[in-house]
Amino acid sequence: xxxxxxxxxxxxxxRRAVARAISLVEDGxxxxxxxxxxxxxxxxxxxTIGLTGAPGVGKSTLxxxxxxxxxxxxxxxAVLAVDPTSPFTGGALLGDRVRMQEHATDPGVFIRSxxxxxxxxxxxxAAPEAVRILDAAGHDHVIVETVGVGQAxxxxxxxxxxxxxxxxPGAGDAVQMAKAGILExxxxxxxxxxxxxxxxxxxxxxxQMLHMGVARxxxxxxxxxxxxSRQGVDELWSAVAAHREHLAAGGGLEAKRxxxxxxxxxxxxxxxxxxxxxxSFDDAPSLADDLAARRVDPYRAAVILGETATARD
Amino acid sequence: xxxxxxxxxxxxxxRRAVARAISLVEDGxxxxxxxxxxxxxxxxxxxTIGLTGAPGVGKSTLxxxxxxxxxxxxxxxAVLAVDPTSPFTGGALLGDRVRMQEHATDPGVFIRSxxxxxxxxxxxxAAPEAVRILDAAGHDHVIVETVGVGQAxxxxxxxxxxxxxxxxPGAGDAVQMAKAGILExxxxxxxxxxxxxxxxxxxxxxxQMLHMGVARxxxxxxxxxxxxSRQGVDELWSAVAAHREHLAAGGGLEAKRxxxxxxxxxxxxxxxxxxxxxxSFDDAPSLADDLAARRVDPYRAAVILGETATARD
Numbered sequence: 057x058x059x060x061x062x063x064x065x066x067x068x069x070x071r072r073a074v075a076r077a078i079s080l081v082e083d084g085x086x087x088x089x090x091x092x093x094x095x096x097x098x099x100x101x102x103x104t105i106g107l108t109g110a111p112g113v114g115k116s117t118l119x120x121x122x123x124x125x126x127x128x129x130x131x132x133x134a135v136l137a138v139d140p141t142s143p144f145t146g147g148a149l150l151g152d153r154v155r156m157q158e159h160a161t162d163p164g165v166f167i168r169s170x171x172x173x174x175x176x177x178x179x180x181x182a183a184p185e186a187v188r189i190l191d192a193a194g195h196d197h198v199i200v201e202t203v204g205v206g207q208a209x210x211x212x213x214x215x216x217x218x219x220x221x222x223x224x225p226g227a228g229d230a231v232q233m234a235k236a237g238i239l240e241x242x243x244x245x246x247x248x249x250x251x252x253x254x255x256x257x258x259x260x261x262x263x264q265m266l267h268m269g270v271a272r273x274x275x276x277x278x279x280x281x282x283x284x285s286r287q288g289v290d291e292l293w294s295a296v297a298a299h300r301e302h303l304a305a306g307g308g309l310e311a312k313r314x315x316x317x318x319x320x321x322x323x324x325x326x327x328x329x330x331x332x333x334x335x336s337f338d339d340a341p342s343l344a345d346d347l348a349a350r351r352v353d354p355y356r357a358a359v360i361l362g363e364t365a366t367a368r369d
Numbered sequence: 370x371x372x373x374x375x376x377x378x379x380x381x382x383x384r385r386a387v388a389r390a391i392s393l394v395e396d397g398x399x400x401x402x403x404x405x406x407x408x409x410x411x412x413x414x415x416x417t418i419g420l421t422g423a424p425g426v427g428k429s430t431l432x433x434x435x436x437x438x439x440x441x442x443x444x445x446x447a448v449l450a451v452d453p454t455s456p457f458t459g460g461a462l463l464g465d466r467v468r469m470q471e472h473a474t475d476p477g478v479f480i481r482s483x484x485x486x487x488x489x490x491x492x493x494x495a496a497p498e499a500v501r502i503l504d505a506a507g508h509d510h511v512i513v514e515t516v517g518v519g520q521a522x523x524x525x526x527x528x529x530x531x532x533x534x535x536x537x538p539g540a541g542d543a544v545q546m547a548k549a550g551i552l553e554x555x556x557x558x559x560x561x562x563x564x565x566x567x568x569x570x571x572x573x574x575x576x577q578m579l580h581m582g583v584a585r586x587x588x589x590x591x592x593x594x595x596x597x598s599r600q601g602v603d604e605l606w607s608a609v610a611a612h613r614e615h616l617a618a619g620g621g622l623e624a625k626r627x628x629x630x631x632x633x634x635x636x637x638x639x640x641x642x643x644x645x646x647x648x649s650f651d652d653a654p655s656l657a658d659d660l661a662a663r664r665v666d667p668y669r670a671a672v673i674l675g676e677t678a679t680a681r682d
Contacts, residue, residue, distance in 0.1 A: 070631060081644045088668065089666075089668040092666045092667060092668045092669075093666045093668065093669060096663050096666035096667070097664075099657075099663065100663060109423075110423060111423075175424060175456070178520070184667075185587060203380050205520050206519015206522040206523070207491070207492070207519060207521040207522065208519050208520045208521040209519040209520065210519070221441060225645075268598055294447045310661070313661070314657065314660075314661050317657075317660050317661065317667060318650060318657060318660075320644075320667055320676070321650070321660065321667050321671050321674060322646050322647055322650065322671075323643070324667060324668060324670075324671035325641065325642070325643070325646040325671040325672075325674050325675040325678065326451065326639045326640065326642050326643035326646060328671060328672070328675055329638070329639050329642040330635050330638070330639035331426065331635070333634075333635045333638040333639060334635055337631060337634070337635065344627065344630075344631060347627075347630050347631075347634065348411045348623070348626070348627050348630065350409050350412065350413060351410075352496075353402075353405045353406045354409070354498075354630065354633055354634050355402040355405045355406065355411035355637060356402065356405075356406060357634045357637075358634050358635075358637035358638040358641060359402075359638075359641070361634060361635070361638050362638040362642060365638065366679050
């Protein structure tokens with residue numbers, strides 16, 4: 057399948073083409089610029105939702121329930137689960153996506169785990185490109201689920217229209233959340249496993265912490281869900297929709313997307329430059345020796361290499 | 370204090386100078402290249418240890434106990450706790466560093482939280498520069514503690530000679546760990562809060578998971594500690610020392626450090642280029658409009674901006 061056919065397949069919503077296109081993103085394939093150019097004009101329709109939280113809080117179960125809620129209204133939805141790549145697993149782990157298996161044969165649902173080995177800039181740059189493919193393929197909603205609770209995972213989840221942060225009772229208090237830097241990127245908070253001890257306390261702590269923060273024009277609601285018994289999932293979906301309406305009404309959606317695109321393009325340009333710098337490094341073994349022997353410091357080496365890379369044809 | 374005086378202060382081990390130098394790193398100050406050049410030839414002596422794990426597993430308590438173990442042998446040690454910056458906290462959180470307060474007046478111990486607002490490339494580039502400052506100031510050991518369990522935090526902790534990954538019983542199973550991509554970067558595993566239910570099970574799961582992985586020339590030991598009662602801390606210190614001897618004996622330490630430096634320099638050069646790209650973006654408002662209107666796709670925009678940035682004087 058050449059790129060032109062692949063683009064046509066993606067735009068027609070063909071599942072095999074979509075899967076193949078996302079594999080190209082995973083691998084950082086040379087066809088990416090052409091693929092990107094082919095689909096870009098057909099993007100921007102999907103509502104995107106980021107879902108982040110520590111391992112084990114029930115994100116995948118919650119994503120499965122959000123899929124069910126969307127399907128009840130007969131809209132199309134994709135779930136992209138972004139995992140760091142681990143040699144222990146040989147790529148993205150599909151283990152707990154088993155809970156979404158019931159949707160696997162539904163043609164209105166596309167579920168995909170994505171690892172990021174090979175893509176320049178890792179998941180921060182791979183995820184938005186994969187989201188555009190799912191958007192161009194005609195999904196009304198795209199959920200981006202990240203594993204882990206660090207800065208990179210939060211950044212990826214936050215590169216969506218509406219960011220949902222999921223916690224479990226007792227899995228770190230609100231101060232720990234603030235330290236992970238996630239309080240300020242969340243548009244909606246969910247305390248999942250709401251039937252467990254401490255759920256009410258976790259929600260209360262969170263609300264208090266939010267009151268201490270900088271006032272924003274949108275006050276993130278704190279919801280309680282029990283995804284395994286579908287408690288609170290409709291309310292979560294309503295909160296996501298309300299945030300989206302808030303964004304659209306205030307012109308914030310367009311501004312947020314422009315800002316996101318700008319950052320993405322800057323990162324893409326920087327990563328392309330990194331490849332040239334690496335090549336310059338290969339051409340200058342004495343610089344590596346000078347660095348190791350502490351004759352040239354890292355900043356100076358970066359300036360030298362940057363100049364060499366800039367001068368490369 | 371000008372940079373020359375600052376460099377002299379750092380090299381003399383003056384605490385105020387060290388604190389000021391790390392603040393410059395946090396802020397991404399324009400003096401950094403000069404500071405870096407001034408101290409670099411005096412680095413490379415310290416043994417560096419990364420300490421990572423989810424919030425709440427007891428990393429800071431464990432770090433405090435490692436400090437105690439080092440001080441019993443009358444060696445100097447620094448602890449650098451790298452936090453993402455949060456507007457909710459106005460910078461690095463010192464909250465749970467309170468547990469290390471007993472060391473605050475010990476001249477052989479330097480403890481510092483670092484946020485990374487301002488530094489190009491965030492904590493991935495700020496941390497190694499701060500570590501070099503602590504190294505040049507004459508600390509025999511530098512512990513880098515990261516908050517969170519994501520890819521970025523793991524990368525920062527792994528940019529040390531010996532990476533220690535800390536878990537608590539029940540805080541996510543071994544499969545979750547593999548998903549977070551941390552199994553393969555750890556040189557030593559610690560199941561802390563070893564007096565809690567499930568500690569033995571967590572350690573066993575972890576060992577099984579490690580057996581499934583790619584064989585390495587160093588088999589990471591899995592230790593159990595109870596930092597609050599100092600159980601297992603001496604064994605942890607011995608394991609860290611054993612890993613270091615293993616590295617030094619096989620020539621791996623030098624190779625690991627060269628590889629790390631190379632990646633750091635490439636990232637520094639790429640981040641410097643990002644600044645030029647951002648300036649080119651400001652000079653080309655029509656490109657932002659074309660992007661938003663989906664007339665130019667992100668890859669194409671990155672190429673255009675990269676070329677403009679390369680051509681800038």
